Structure formats: C-alpha cells, structure tokens
Amino acid sequence: MLDIRYIRDNTKLVQENTKNKGYDIDIDVLIKLDAKRRDIQKKSDELRERRNIISAQMKNGKPNPELIAEGKSLKTELVEKENQFKKIDDEYSLLLESIPNIIASDVPLGDENNNVEIKKFGDQKQGAIDHLDFAIRRDWVDFERGAKVAGAKFYFLKGDLALLENAIYQFALNHIVKKGFTFMTVPHMVSSRVMSGAGFAPRTSDQSDEYAIEGEDLSLIATAEIPLTGYHADEIIDEDDLPLLYAGYSPCYRKEAGTYGKFTRGLFRVHQFNKLEMYAFSLPEKSIEVHEKLLGIEEEIWQAIGISYHVVNIAAGDLGAPAAKKYDIEYWSPVDNMYRELTSCSNCTDYQTRNLNIRVRRKSGEVQILHSLNGTVVSLARSLVAVLENFQQKDGTLLVPEVLRPYLNGRELL
RNA sequence: GGAGGAGUGGCCGAGUGGUUGAAGGCGCUGCUCUCGAAAAGCAGUGUCCCGAGCAAUCGGGACCGCGAGUUCAAAUCUCGCCUCCUCCGCCA
Numbered sequence: 001m002l003d004i005r006y007i008r009d010n011t012k013l014v015q016e017n018t019k020n021k022g023y024d025i026d027i028d029v030l031i032k033l034d035a036k037r038r039d040i041q042k043k044s045d046e047l048r049e050r051r052n053i054i055s056a057q058m059k060n061g062k063p064n065p066e067l068i069a070e071g072k073s074l075k076t077e078l079v080e081k082e083n084q085f086k087k088i089d090d091e092y093s094l095l096l097e098s099i100p101n102i103i104a105s106d107v108p109l110g111d112e113n114n115n116v117e118i119k120k121f122g123d124q125k126q127g128a129i130d131h132l133d134f135a136i137r138r139d140w141v142d143f144e145r146g147a148k149v150a151g152a153k154f155y156f157l158k159g160d161l162a163l164l165e166n167a168i169y170q171f172a173l174n175h176i177v178k179k180g181f182t183f184m185t186v187p188h189m190v191s192s193r194v195m196s197g198a199g200f201a202p203r204t205s206d207q208s209d210e211y212a213i214e215g216e217d218l219s220l221i222a223t224a225e226i227p228l229t230g231y232h233a234d235e236i237i238d239e240d241d242l243p244l245l246y247a248g249y250s251p252c253y254r255k256e257a258g259t260y261g262k263f264t265r266g267l268f269r270v271h272q273f274n275k276l277e278m279y280a281f282s283l284p285e286k287s288i289e290v291h292e293k294l295l296g297i298e299e300e301i302w303q304a305i306g307i308s309y310h311v312v313n314i315a316a317g318d319l320g321a322p323a324a325k326k327y328d329i330e331y332w333s334p335v336d337n338m339y340r341e342l343t344s345c346s347n348c349t350d351y352q353t354r355n356l357n358i359r360v361r362r363k364s365g366e367v368q369i370l371h372s373l374n375g376t377v378v379s380l381a382r383s384l385v386a387v388l389e390n391f392q393q394k395d396g397t398l399l400v401p402e403v404l405r406p407y408l409n410g411r412e413l414l
Numbered sequence: 415g416g417a418g419g420a421g422u423g424g425c426c427g428a429g430u431g432g433u434u435g436a437a438g439g440c441g442c443u444g445c446u447c448u449c450g451a452a453a454a455g456c457a458g459u460g461u462c463c464c465g466a467g468c469a470a471u472c473g474g475g476a477c478c479g480c481g482a483g484u485u486c487a488a489a490u491c492u493c494g495c496c497u498c499c500u501c502c503g504c505c506a
Contacts, residue, residue: 042464045475052475055487059432064486071486236424236461359461365443367461 122308131388132266167407194230197355199322224248273381287371294375308332345375
C-alpha cells in the first residue's frame with residue numbers, strides 16, 4: 001500500500017496515477033475516510049487520557065465512588081468510539097490497500113500497446129514448427145494424461161524434455177549463485193496476510209489467480225516472490241546488511257481463469273510450472289540500480305543460451321498494482337514471428353514492504369520502509385517453449401545450447 | 415492428532431490487578447580515564463499512531479504472541495486462536 005501521508009499531500013498526483021494504472025478509484029473518498037478516522041481516533045485518545053488520569057489518582061488511596069462512576073461512563077463512551085473507529089477503519093484500510101503503487105517517472109503511459117522497446121539482442125530466426133507439435137512428435141510432453149490426472153492445462157514432461165528443463169534450471173541456478181544470491185527453497189503455500197501483502201488477491205475471489213486451500217488460511221503460491229516477500233515481515237534490517245539478494249525455486253500455481261485466447265497453446269500458459277526467481281531487498285535510494293542489475297542478470301542468461309530477445313519497459317496500464325516499473329524480456333518466436341513474454345522484473349519500491357512492515361535501520365538510527373524487487377531468472381515451461389522453437393532441427397532433433405550441455409552429460413543433440 | 419509446559423524490549427531475564435514502556439544483566443552508542451587498547455566509571459539506547467514545530471524536540475495515545483472478555487484500572491484474571499518446547503501416536 002501507499003503511505004497515507006503521501007496520499008494526503010499528493011492527492012491529485014495519486015488520483016492521476018491510479019487512473020493511469022487503469023483503476024477506477026476515487027481518492028477523495030479515501031481522504032474523507034482518513035479525516036473521519038483521525039477525528040475518531042483523536043476523541044478516543046482523549047477519552048483514554050482521562051481514563052489514565054483517573055486510574056492514576058486511585059493508585060494509592062482507597063477507591064473513590066465518584067471517580068469510579070466517571071470511569072464507568074468513560075468506558076461506555078470509549079466502547080462506542082472504538083466501534084465507530086473499527087467500522088471506518090475497515091472501510092479505510094480496504095480502500096487504501098486497493099490503491100496501486102506510484103509509477104516511476106520513466107514509465108510510458110497507456111496500455112500494453114505503449115510498451116517501449118529499449119534493447120534488442122540476436123538475430124530473428126524465421127520459420128519453425130510449433131513447440132507443442134514438435135514435442136509431441138518426440139513424446140516429450142503429455143497434456144492428455146495431464147488432463148486425465150488433474151484437468152485441463154496440466155501436463156507431464158517426459159524424458160529428454162524433462163531433462164532439458166532440469167539442465168536449464170541447473171545452469172540458471174549456478175549463474176545466480178555466482179552472482180551472490182542466496183538460494184532458498186520456500187513454502188509453497190502462504191497465509192492470506194503474505195499473499196495480499198505481496199500484492200496478490202487473497203483467497204478465492206472470482207478475480208483471484210491463486211488456488212486457496214479449503215478450510216485453511218492458505219493459498220498455493222503463484223511465484224516464489226510471494227513467500228520471499230514475507231520472509232522478513234515485521235523485521236527491521238540493519239543498513240549494513242542491504243541489499244539482501246535471494247533466489248527462490250518453486251512450482252508456481254495459477255488458475256489463469258479468463259486468459260484463454262491468444263498464446264495459450266501448449267506450455268506457454270499452464271496451471272503449474274517451475275520457476276527460479278530473484279528477490280531483492282534494497283535501500284530506497286539504491287532500488288533503481290538494483291533493478292538494472294536484475295535485468296542485466298536475466299539478459300546474461302538468455303544471451304548465454306543464445307535466444308534472441310528484446311527488453312520492453314512496460315506501460316503504466318500493463319503494470320501490476322505493486323510495481324513502480326517493470327521490464328519484460330520477450331524472446332523472439334520464429335513460430336509466431338513476434339516477441340513473446342519470457343521473463344519479467346519489477347521494482348515494487350516500498351509498496352509490498354509497507355504492507356508487510358519491512359524496514360531498515362539507517363546508520364543515523366532512523367527507521368524507514370525499504371524497497372523490494374523481483375525478477376525471473378528462468379520460468380521453466382516458457383523457457384522450454386523458447387528453446388524448442390529456436391533450437392529445433394529439420395530432422396526433428398533438438399540442438400542443445402552449448403551452455404546447457406554440461407548439465408546433460410555433454411549431449412549436443414536431443 | 416493426543417497430553418503437559420511456555421510465549422515480556424536486539425538478546426537473556428524479573429514481574430500474578432494500580433508509581434511498569436516495563437527491574438537486573440548482556441549487547442550497542444557516546445563520554446571520562448589512557449600514548450593507544452583492554453578494564454573500570456558515567457550517560458544514553460524500542461516501535462507505531464495523532465497533534466504542535468523549519469528543526470532538535472515536545473504533548474497525548476497504543477503496544478509484554480494474536481483476538482475477545484472481566485474491571486474504575488490488565489503484562490498480570492477469564493475464554494478462543496497461533497507459535498515454540500517435552501512426551502505419546504503416525505510417518506517421507
């Protein structure tokens with residue numbers, strides 16, 4: 001969430017930003033709730049002050065009937081104020097939490113059509129067989145039995161393709177560990193507090209992309225970003241310990257409801273896939289720098305594997321609520337003759353960290369909210385699509401990218 | 415899953431209804447002493463909210479796992495929940 005004080009001081013800007021991000025929220029409603037909430041809080045505090053005075057007067061002496069009577073009436077008034085406060089506060093919190101993060105100054109406005117290409121790498125290959133047809137021919141993937149076992153958009157990877165996935169993972173993991181990231185495995189379910197704190201819709205609301213566990217305050221994670229965001233909840237971290245660089249590996253579970261249509265074929269959009277994710281906690285003034293670093297690492301991976309891509313600066317209307325700025329790497333698809341999303345990295349500034357109360361103690365002693373960032377190292381199902389499309393051979397074999405061979409017993413062809 | 419015990423500040427730990435935001439210790443910071451260090455001594459050392467102030471800061475409120483309740487008054491009593499520890503059961 002945003003800082004209410006910031007919203008009070010920059011109401012117009014926040015209203016405009018909210019609109020730019022595609023949200024229909026009236027900030028004035030929040031401002032009015034805020035004023036009302038503070039007014040009630042002030043009155044409650046005054047009642048408590050009086051209560052404390054009375055209580056202090058009765059500490060030594062014998063009980064005083066008049067003071068006890070006043071205390072009783074104060075109690076009634078206070079209960080009433082507290083009920084009023086609770087009601088307003090619930091409404092206020094809900095609204096405050098729904099306001100999206102402020103976009104960075106260099107984020108293009110508009111929807112996904114306004115994403116700006118900022119870099120390009122590699123030659124755009126032409127002509128290739130659809131990854132699913134190619135893989136099915138080799139008996140490398142089985143969606144039919146996936147559906148039998150779990151339903152549509154579940155799958156089994158088989159044989160060499162499953163081994164290739166593992167090779168990409170191992171290569172990426174080695175790379176990220178060399179970069180100084182601490183590798184972690186993470187809980188695959190999180191509480192609703194962490195889920196919504198990370199900026200994901202909690203529980204089973206219709207819009208939610210997450211699977212909730214019946215009868216428990218738990219949801220399956222859609223990315224390791226979610227548990228990693230919660231990792232330091234309610235902690236104050238020493239300035240000297242920042243940045244904290246983590247890499248989490250996990251399956252990602254997504255309902256993907258309502259996303260049928262383009263690019264849903266095969267492994268590109270599925271209910272479950274494995275992903276290695278970077279996560280960083282940074283000093284506020286360093287997060288822009290860290291963001292560039294995360295992007296750089298993602299580029300190194302795809303350059304090393306040898307996949308043509310471009311980097312886009314995602315437009316405001318296409319950003320998630322927690323992101324201030326997001327870069328996507330889109331690989332070149334010789335099947336669709338266009339760029340398709342492969343990885344993504346976001347600077348969430350202090351949006352997630354304020355939700356989960358993650359702070360830094362500066363050398364000066366000052367305590368402030370720190371910044372969080374996340375980025376894909378490799379999203380495995382999609383990585384397989386990219387490799388299948390770009391490294392397929394005319395004879396139906398698959399050339400193994402050189403950097404992956406050490407993880408496949410040196411094999412050059414699959 | 416069952417039985418028992420416990421959850422207090424950065425850490426250890428006192429505290430069973432009112433002068434406790436919280437003793438004492440450790441740690442940390444500053445100062446004194448010293449050529450310097452150690453030791454010793456002195457002082458300081460939580461977070462959040464509201465309000466005032468340019469600011470240092472000041473006034474009020476909240477917080478002793480979380481949430482309810484009893485009471486004029488709750489860290490302290492009652493209930494529910496969560497977590498941890500021990501024992502039993504089960505088990506990769």
